[in-house]
Amino acid sequence: MTDVPPGYPREWEADVVLTDGSVAHVRPIRPDDAELVHEFHARQSDESIYLRFFAPIRRLSQRDVHRFTNVDYDKRVALVLIIADEIAGIGRYDRFEETDWTSAEIAFNVADKHQGRGIGSVLLEHLAAIGRETGVRLFTADVLPQNRKMINVFQDAGYEVSHEFDDGVIAVSFAIEPTEASRAVALSREHRSEAVSMRRVLHPSSVVVIGASRRPGSVGGALVRHIHESGFSGDLYVVNNSAQEVAGRRAWSRVSEIGASIDLAVIAVPATEVPDVVRECAFAGVTSVVVVSSGFAESGEEGARLQRQLLATARVHGLRVLGPNSFGLINTGLGFSLNASLSPTMPTMGALGLFAQSGALAISVLASAERRGLGISTFASAGNRVDISGNDLMQYWIDDEATAAVGLYLESMGNPRKFTRISRQLSAVKPVIVVKSGAGHHTVPGHTVRATRERPEAFAEMLRQSGVIRVENTHQLFDVAQLVVHQPLPQGRSVAIVTNSDALGTLAADAAVEWKLTIGHGPVALPSTASVAEFTQALEEALEDPAVDSLIACFIPPIVTPDTDVVSAVETAVAESDKPCVATFLGMRGVAPDGSLPTYPMPEDAVRALASATDYAAWRHRDRGERVRPGGVNRRRAHDVIESVLAESAEGRAMTDEEAAALLEAYGIPVWPSIPVTDASQAAQVAQDLGLPAVVKATDPALRHGTFHHWIRTDLHTPDAVQQAYAGLARVLEPRGVQGIAVQSMAPTGVVVEITSAEDPLFGPVVGFGIAGVPADLLGDVTHRFPPLTDTDVADMVSGVRAAPLLAGYRGTDPVDQLALHDLLARVSVLADDLPEVTLLRLNPVVAHASGIAVLGASVSVARDSGRADAGRRSLTR
Numbered sequence: 048m049t050d051v052p053p054g055y056p057r058e059w060e061a062d063v064v065l066t067d068g069s070v071a072h073v074r075p076i077r078p079d080d081a082e083l084v085h086e087f088h089a090r091q092s093d094e095s096i097y098l099r100f101f102a103p104i105r106r107l108s109q110r111d112v113h114r115f116t117n118v119d120y121d122k123r124v125a126l127v128l129i130i131a132d133e134i135a136g137i138g139r140y141d142r143f144e145e146t147d148w149t150s151a152e153i154a155f156n157v158a159d160k161h162q163g164r165g166i167g168s169v170l171l172e173h174l175a176a177i178g179r180e181t182g183v184r185l186f187t188a189d190v191l192p193q194n195r196k197m198i199n200v201f202q203d204a205g206y207e208v209s210h211e212f213d214d215g216v217i218a219v220s221f222a223i224e225p226t227e228a229s230r231a232v233a234l235s236r237e238h239r240s241e242a243v244s245m246r247r248v249l250h251p252s253s254v255v256v257i258g259a260s261r262r263p264g265s266v267g268g269a270l271v272r273h274i275h276e277s278g279f280s281g282d283l284y285v286v287n288n289s290a291q292e293v294a295g296r297r298a299w300s301r302v303s304e305i306g307a308s309i310d311l312a313v314i315a316v317p318a319t320e321v322p323d324v325v326r327e328c329a330f331a332g333v334t335s336v337v338v339v340s341s342g343f344a345e346s347g348e349e350g351a352r353l354q355r356q357l358l359a360t361a362r363v364h365g366l367r368v369l370g371p372n373s374f375g376l377i378n379t380g381l382g383f384s385l386n387a388s389l390s391p392t393m394p395t396m397g398a399l400g401l402f403a404q405s406g407a408l409a410i411s412v413l414a415s416a417e418r419r420g421l422g423i424s425t426f427a428s429a430g431n432r433v434d435i436s437g438n439d440l441m442q443y444w445i446d447d448e449a450t451a452a453v454g455l456y457l458e459s460m461g462n463p464r465k466f467t468r469i470s471r472q473l474s475a476v477k478p479v480i481v482v483k484s485g486a487g488h489h490t491v492p493g494h495t496v497r498a499t500r501e502r503p504e505a506f507a508e509m510l511r512q513s514g515v516i517r518v519e520n521t522h523q524l525f526d527v528a529q530l531v532v533h534q535p536l537p538q539g540r541s542v543a544i545v546t547n548s549d550a551l552g553t554l555a556a557d558a559a560v561e562w563k564l565t566i567g568h569g570p571v572a573l574p575s576t577a578s579v580a581e582f583t584q585a586l587e588e589a590l591e592d593p594a595v596d597s598l599i600a601c602f603i604p605p606i607v608t609p610d611t612d613v614v615s616a617v618e619t620a621v622a623e624s625d626k627p628c629v630a631t632f633l634g635m636r637g638v639a640p641d642g643s644l645p646t647y648p649m650p651e652d653a654v655r656a657l658a659s660a661t662d663y664a665a666w667r668h669r670d671r672g673e674r675v676r677p678g679g680v681n682r683r684r685a686h687d688v689i690e691s692v693l694a695e696s697a698e699g700r701a702m703t704d705e706e707a708a709a710l711l712e713a714y715g716i717p718v719w720p721s722i723p724v725t726d727a728s729q730a731a732q733v734a735q736d737l738g739l740p741a742v743v744k745a746t747d748p749a750l751r752h753g754t755f756h757h758w759i760r761t762d763l764h765t766p767d768a769v770q771q772a773y774a775g776l777a778r779v780l781e782p783r784g785v786q787g788i789a790v791q792s793m794a795p796t797g798v799v800v801e802i803t804s805a806e807d808p809l810f811g812p813v814v815g816f817g818i819a820g821v822p823a824d825l826l827g828d829v830t831h832r833f834p835p836l837t838d839t840d841v842a843d844m845v846s847g848v849r850a851a852p853l854l855a856g857y858r859g860t861d862p863v864d865q866l867a868l869h870d871l872l873a874r875v876s877v878l879a880d881d882l883p884e885v886t887l888l889r890l891n892p893v894v895a896h897a898s899g900i901a902v903l904g905a906s907v908s909v910a911r912d913s914g915r916a917d918a919g920r921r922s923l924t925r
Contacts, residue, residue, distance in 0.1 A: 050079075052078060052117075054119065054120050055075060055077065055120065056075055056120050058912060058913075058918070059073075059074065059075050059126070059177060060072070060075070061073045061074075061918075061920065061921070061923070061924070062362055062923040063128075063169050063240075063921045063923065064237075064241050064243075064244045064921075064923060065165050065166065065169070065240060066164050066165035066236075066239065066240050066243065067243065068244035068245075068246070068247045068334070069130075069164075069244070069334065069365040070362060070365045070366065070367065070923065071129060071130045071135065071166070071169075071365060072128070072129040072130075072362060072363075073126055073128050073129075073169065073170070073173055074126065074129065075118075075120060075124070075125065075127075076115070076116050076125040076126065076127050076137070076139075077116065078113075078116050079116075080127060080134070081112050081113070081116050083127075083133070083134045084107070084112050084115055084116060084134065084137070085107065086133070086134070087133070087134040087137070087156075087158060088106070088107050090158060090159065090160070091156070091158065091159055092159050095156070098193070098194045098197070099154070099155075099156045101191065101216075115137075115139075118139075121181060122141070122142045123139070123140075123141050123142070124139060124174065124177055124178075125137065125138070125139035126138050126139070126170055126173055126177075128166050128169065128170060130161065130365060131364055131365065132363060133158075134158070135157070135158045135166055136155065136156065136157040136158060136167065136170055137155070137156045137170075138153070138154070138156075138170030138171065138173070138174050139154055139155075139174075140152060140178060140183070140186065142183065148182065149182060149183055149184040149185060149683060150183070150185040150187060151178060151186060151187070152186075152187050152188060152189075153171075153186045153188050154188060155167050155170055155197060162196075165236065165240065167196075167200040168200055168203070168236060169921060171200060171201070171204055172204070172233055172236075172920050172921055173920045173921070175204075175223040176919050176920040178223055179224065179225075180686075181686065182683040182686050182687075183223065184222060184224065184683075185221070185222055185223065186201075186221055186223055187218065187219065187220040188218075188219045188220075189216045189217070189218055189219075190217045190219055191216060191217070192212075192216075192217055198210075198217065198219060201221055204229055204232055204233075205228035205229030205230070205232035205233075206221040206222070206223070206226070206229055207226070208220070208221045209221065227673075227674070230674075233920075233921070234468070234472075236921070237442075237921050238442050238445065238472070240921075241438075241439055241442040242442045242443045242445065242446055244367055244439065245367075245435070245439050245440060245442060245443035247335055247367070248311065248335040248337075248367055248369065248376070248427075248435065249376060249378050249427070250378065250380075250383065251281060251310035251311035251335070251385070252281045252282070252308075252310055253281050253282040253283075253307065253308060253310050253311070254274060254279065254281060254282070254284070254309070254311045254312075254313060254385070254387060255283075255284040255302055255305065255309050255311070255312050255313070255333070256270045256271050256283075256284070256285050256286065256312075256315065257286040257302060257312055257313070257314045257315065257324055257328075258287070258314060258315035258316035259287050259293045259294070259298065259315070260290075260293070261287070261290050261293050261294075265315075266315045266339060266389065267287075267293075267315040267316075268294065269389060269391070270313055270315060270339070270375070270387065270388075270389070271283070271285055271293055271294045271296070272294055273387070273389070273390065273391065273393075274313075274385065274387055275294065276386070276393070277377075277384050277385060277386035277393045278384040278393075279383075279384055279385045279386075280382055280383055280384060281310075281383075281385075283296065284296075284299065284309065285297075285298050285299070286298065286300070286302050286305075287299075287300070288300040288301070301327065302327055302328055302331045302333065303327055303330060303331045305331070308332060309331065309332065309333050310335065311333070311334075311336070311337065311387070312328045312333045312335070312336045312337070313336075313337045313339065313375065314328075314337065314338045314339065314340060314370075315339050315340055317340065317342065318341065318342030318343055318346075318353050318371070319342075319353065321338055321340055321353065321357055321371065322353065322356045322357050322360045325338075325357060325361055325368075326360050326364070328366070329363075329364030329366055330364075334366060334367070335366060335369070336361070336366055336367075336368050336369070337368075337369040337370055337373055337375055337387060338357070338368060338369070338370030338371035338372075338430070339370060339371075339372070339373050339374070339375055339389065339430075340370075340371055340372070341371070341372045343371045343372055343431055344431055345372055354371060354431060354433055357433060358433045358434060367434055367435055368433055368435060369427060369428075369429060369430070369434070369435045370428075370429070370431065370433065371431050371433060372406065372430035372431045373406070373427075373428045373429060373430035373431075374388055374389050374390070374403070374405075374406040374410070374430070375387050375388025375409075375427075375428060376388060376425070376427045376428070377390065377393070377394060377413075377425065377426040378425050379393065379394060379395070379396040379397070379422070379423055379424060379425070380396075380425075380449055381396065388409075388426070388428070389406065389409075389410075390409075390410070390413050394413060394417060394422065394423040394426065395417070395420070395422040395423065396422050396423070396424075397416075397422015397424060397532070398422065398424055398449065398450060398532050399416070399421060399423055399424060399450070399451070399452055399453070399454060399528050399532055400423075400424050400425050400426070400440070400444045400447070400452070400453045400454070401413075401416070401423055401425070401426045401427075401453075401456075402426070402427055402428075402429070402437045402453070402455045402456070403426075403427075403428050403455075403456040404428065404459070405428070405430070405458060406428060406430065408428075408456050408458075408521075409426075409428040412426075412454075412456060413426065415521055415525050416525065418636075418637065419525055419636060419638060420638040421525060421528060421529050421532070421637065421638060424447065424449040424450040424451075425440075425443075425444075425447070425449070425450065427440055432459070432461065434923070436462075437455050437457060437460075437466070438462060438465050438466055441453065441455075441469045441470060441473045442469060444473060444477065445469075445472060445477075450477065451531075452478045452479075452528055452531045452532050453473065453477060453478070453479045453480065454480045454481075454482075454524050454525075454528055455479065455480070455481045455482070455515075456521065457481060457482065457483045460809075461916065461924070462916040462917055462924050463509055463809060463811070463833070464810065464811045464833065464916060464917035465917045465924070466513065467509060467512060467833055468917070470514065471512075471513055471514055474514030474663075474666070474667065475667065478516060478527070478531040478536075478660070479513075479514070479515040479516065480515070480516045480518060480524050480527050480528055480659075481510060481515045481516065481517050482517075482519070482523075482524050483506070483517065498808055498809065499807055499809035499810060500805070500808070501805075501809075501813055501831075504827075504831070505810065505813055505831045506810075508830065508831040509810065509831075509833050512832055512833060512840065514663070514666050514667070516659045516660075516662070516663050518659065523655065523656070523659075526645075526652055526653075526655065526656040527656045527659045527660060529637065529638050529645040529656075530627065530629060530645045530656050530657065530660050531660050531663070533643045533644070533645055534621075534627035534628060534629075534643070534660075535625055535626070535627050536627065536660060536663070536664040536667070537596045537626075537657070537660060537661045537664050538596050538626075538664070539661075540563070540565050540661055540665075541564075541565050541566075541594055541595055541597070542564050542565070542567065542568075542595065542596065542597045542598065542599055542657070543566075543567060543568035543569050543571075543590070543592060543595040543599065544556060544559070544566065544568070544569040544570035544571065544599045544601070545569060545570070545571045545573070545585050545586055545598065545599070545600050545601075546569075546570060546571070546572050546573070546600070546601040546602065547572065547575055547582075547601075547602050548572065548575070548601065548602070548603045549570075549572050551601040551603065551631065551650055552569070552571075552601065553570070554650040554651065555570065555599050555631075555650035555653070555654060556570050558650055558651045558654035559599070559654050559658075562654055562655060562657075562658035563658065564597075564658055564661065567592065567594040567595050567596075568589050568592045568594060568595045569589065571585050571588075571589065573585055579612045579613065582602075582613055582616045582617070583616045583619070583620055586600065586616065586617060586620040586621075587620055590620065590624040590626055590628075595626065596626060596661075597626055597629075597657055597661070598621070598624075598626060598627070598628040598629075599629055599630075599631075599650065599653060599654060599657065600617050600629070600630040600631070601631040601650050601653075602617075602630075602631065602632055602633075603633055613632070614630075614632060614644075614646075617630050617639075617644060618639055618643065621643070622643060627657070628644065628645075629645055629646075629647060629653035629654070629656060629657045630645070630646045630647070630653065631646065631647050631648070631649060631650050631652075631653050633648065633649075636648050636652075669839075670839065671837055671839050671840075672837035672838040672839030672840065673837055674835055674836070674837055675835075675836050675837065675838055675840075675841060675873035675876060675877060676877075677715060677870060677873050678715070679714075680713070680715060680874075680877065681714075682881060684709075684712075685710055685713035685714065685878070685881070685882060688706060688710045688713065689884050689885075689909050692706055692909055693884070693909065693910075693911060697911070698910065698911075699884075699886065699909050699911060700908065700909070701906065701907070701908045702906075702907040702908065704718075704721065704905075706907070707905045707906065707907040708720075708905065710878075711902070711905055711907075714875075714877065714878045715874055716871065716874050716875070716878075716902060716905075717902065718902045718903075718904075718905045719791055719792060719901055719902060719903050720737065720792075721746070721790070721791040721903070721904070722789055723746065723787065723789045724788055724789060725788075726773070727769075727770040727771075727773040728770065730743060730769050730770060730772075730773040730788070730790050731766035731767075731769045731770045731773075732766075734766065734790050735766060737791065737792045739763070739769075739792075739793075740762055740763055740764045740792075740793040741763045741769055741790055741791065741792055741793055742759060742761045742762075742763065742790070742792075742793050743760045743763065743769060743772040743773050743776055743788060743790055744758060744759040744776075744788070744789055744791065745758035745759070745780055745785060745787060745788060746787035746788065746789050747785050747786075747787050748906070757779055758776075758780075759776075760775065760776055761793060762793060763793070769790065773788060791903060794894040794896070794903055795894065795896040795899075795901065796861075796894075796896060797863055797894045797895050797896030797901075798853050798854055798863055798895050799818070799819040799820065799891075799894055799895075800816065800817065800819055800854075800868070800894075800895050801815075801818075801819040801823055801889070801890065801892070801893065802815070802871065802872055802875050802890045802891075803815040803816075803887075803888060803889050803890070804875055804878070804879035804885065804887075804888045805886070805887050805888075806883055806884075806885060806886045806887070808913070809916070810833060811833070811883070811915045811916065811917065812833070812834050812876075812879035812880055812883070813831055813832075813833060813879075814831065814832050814833075814834060814836070814872070814875060814876045814879055815829050815830065815831050816829065816830050816844045816845060816848065816872060817829035817830070817848055817850075818848060818851075818853055818854075819891055819892055819893075822848065822849070822850040826849075828848050828849045828850055829848065830843070830845075830847040830848055831844075832844050832876070834876045834877070834879050834880035835876070835877075835880050836873065838873070841876070842869060845865065845869065845872065854868070861896070861897040862897065863895035863897060864895065864896065864898060864900065867895070867899045867900040868895045868900060871890075871893070871900050875888065875890065883912040883913075883914075883915055883918075884910060885907060885909055886908050886909060886910050887906075887907070887908040888905070888906070888907050888908075889906045890904070891904055
């Protein structure tokens with residue numbers, strides 16, 4: 048590995064997707080980049096050199112290159128974007144050391160041959176994020192009038208750019224604090240780039256199978272056969288270095304010998320050969336690879352080394368990788384039809400997009416879809432998920448017109464923050480159904496996943512916040528999928544039940560109540576001798592009832608009417624309505640013959656699927672609010688406080704009360720002073736200085752947060768009362784060997800709450816809220832959310848705890864100031880999102896009262912940032 052200079056910030060390194068779907072690497076510049084910078088400059092045109100340096104400098108001096116490549120990563124920051132071991136772009140900023148440390152001059156230089164691929168935008172996005180983290184607030188740049196491209200880079204990023212023309216140069220400046228516009232632009236660019244990248248993988252015009260064996264039962268031979276039999280409309284090539292032909296097609300010994308443009312390579316060679324094959328694919332112009340070979344990280348340390356080598360090779364050359372240990376991919380698109388997978392049959396064309404990680408699961412998923420008559424639009428198996436993940440596929444499905452709903456089977460999740468961000472966007476337009484195996488704490492062989500310290504409940508909260516429909520297994524996934532693909536979403540929770548069996552009606556009604564649906568019509572139980580006309584009339588009356596949002600139809604085989612006639616009657620009635628219907632015909636599961644009516648073997652299955660769709664529809668139609676942006680935040684001050692602590696304690700530590708108060712003050716969170724005292728007289732004097740009434744309390748955390756409740760004396764209105772309280776508390780504490788007493792002003796009467804944030808290695812910042820004491824500590828009555836939060840998220844956190852009625856004026860008490868409580872929670876969430884160094888923050892006690900909020904205690908621990916999976920700038924971190 049290349050030696051790096053002192054202070055080199057590895058956390059700034061990132062793999063990014065450019066606008067054409069290819070992959071590049073962004074990293075801080077290093078002194079050993081000097082020769083690469085010379086080569087980069089030598090390839091530039093005279094015009095590009097003039098626009099960058101305002102002079103025709105054909106060769107940079109050694110002194111200039113030394114200055115460019117030797118930076119301190121604080122006052123002077125520079126990034127390079129690497130494509131195939133060459134510098135494709137350079138971005139830098141230099142602070143104005145003598146005038147304003149919060150302002151910096153920014154400059155870019157993008158290689159001529161890579162213009163138009165969004166490199167300047169990527170570098171600006173990363174430099175702005177780094178600048179914000181280190182206290183920079185304003186970027187400035189001097190730009191020649193003819194350099195409209197550079198001016199557009201700033202404006203198109205969503206920043207409010209000011210211009211000033213002076214002496215033939217346009218002086219540009221803009222604040223880099225994110226705005227709604229700049230956030231929207233960054234997310235849109237990430238989405239478009241990654242969607243384009245996935246489209247290149249899923250829509251190849253030419254495919255090569257490498258390792259296409261003639262041996263019966265071989266994986267490579269099966270892949271060739273499956274692609275051919277699926278009716279793939281593009282060009283298919285095979286590579287086998289020991290045969291002249293495979294499956295009736297000419298076999299090439301190497302992919303480089305083919306001499307044609309190839310979009311996708313499906314690789315089925317021994318694991319030890321895969322990195323070299325990927326490298327050769329890159330040199331041959333292949334842009335994406337599917338690695339079905341096994342023997343990588345799932346098999347041990349040597350396999351893990353090969354997997355790292357595979358990824359490094361692909362990244363250097365800008366390739367996307369599905370796998371290794373992948374089951375393959377499928378696209379059923381009309382006029383396309385590609386089965387580049389190990390599935391022997393091509394699924395029916397349909398509107399469900401599917402993603403599964405393991406090969407074994409992929410077989411089960413595809414077989415289940417086939418049995419139910421549920422068509423697939425696209426399918427991908429990530430295997431060990433070294434590169435392409437469910438996040439990438441979701442980016443593609445957002446705009447894919449062929450996909451109406453998405454099913455994900457996740458064995459692991461490498462970047463939950465990015466998952467939340469993308470799934471929210473996808474769920475806003477299409478249902479996303481997720482099966483997540485396990486509780487989120489186990490390790491899946493072959494998958495690189497950070498450990499989490501959060502409880503499984505936090506993971507469930509994350510999925511709810513994301514708007515996805517979580518189910519327990521693949522059966523439930525398809526139960527929901529066949530409903531949301533073929534039926535409209537429910538507009539409310541009221542259901543009608545029509546049946547020809549009292550027993551089935553009772554089962555359906557009980558299940559509806561259990562799943563929090565309301566029964567607005569019925570149950571209507573027809574006799575078993577009812578005719579088709581009577582069935583139809585009952586169904587139509589239920590659907591026409593304005594109090595009904597959905598229909599549950601349950602039938603046992605009737606005595607007089609043939610089963611098929613009953614099914615047809617239900618299908619016909621439902622087809623003419625805009626209300627969804629789920630049906631139970633005993634023994635039938637899947638989609639009814641006309642392909643639109645979802646059927647289930649038992650009423651409980653049907654009602655559970657309908658309830659999931661109803662919950663999702665409510666989430667989708669609900670106003671999800673605006674991102675919280677509290678005023679009065681001084682990020683530079685907060686960074687200074689943290690850096691001063693870490694400068695003396697490199698490994699991190701708990702902050703002192705004074706340090707914690709200073710950090711929180713920077714985010715507009717005042718902490719009521721708590722003054723340590725050592726005798727009764729001092730306690731009385733401090734109480735008068737702070738203002739009576741006062742409290743006297745023990746400072747030992749073991750007492751304050753334990754079951755021992757005699758640690759505090761409250762409602763002390765006179766100095767004498769304070770002295771007596773101090774003496775009494777000291778007598779209680781002394782036998783326990785506990786020291787430490789403090790005096791604090793007494794807060795108004797209210798409800799004591801606790802607000803926390805923790806920096807989790809997997810999830811990033813996790814914010815918690817609960818009513819302090821028994822509800823939170825004993826009953827676990829705590830809500831969690833994952834920043835960034837909206838105002839709706841904040842309100843849901845407060846109202847979501849079971850003890851929330853205490854805040855609304857329970858049994859005649861005064862309701863608390865909800866706006867002040869929401870503001871405090873919002874400020875904690877922004878602090879947690881901004882400062883990954885804050886490993887743990889706990890505000891307790893916090894008194895929420897009728898006229899505001901009183902933060903009476905705060906504890907904060909900090910440590911060096913170990914690097915978030917999703918650090919707020921574009922990255923392919925899994």
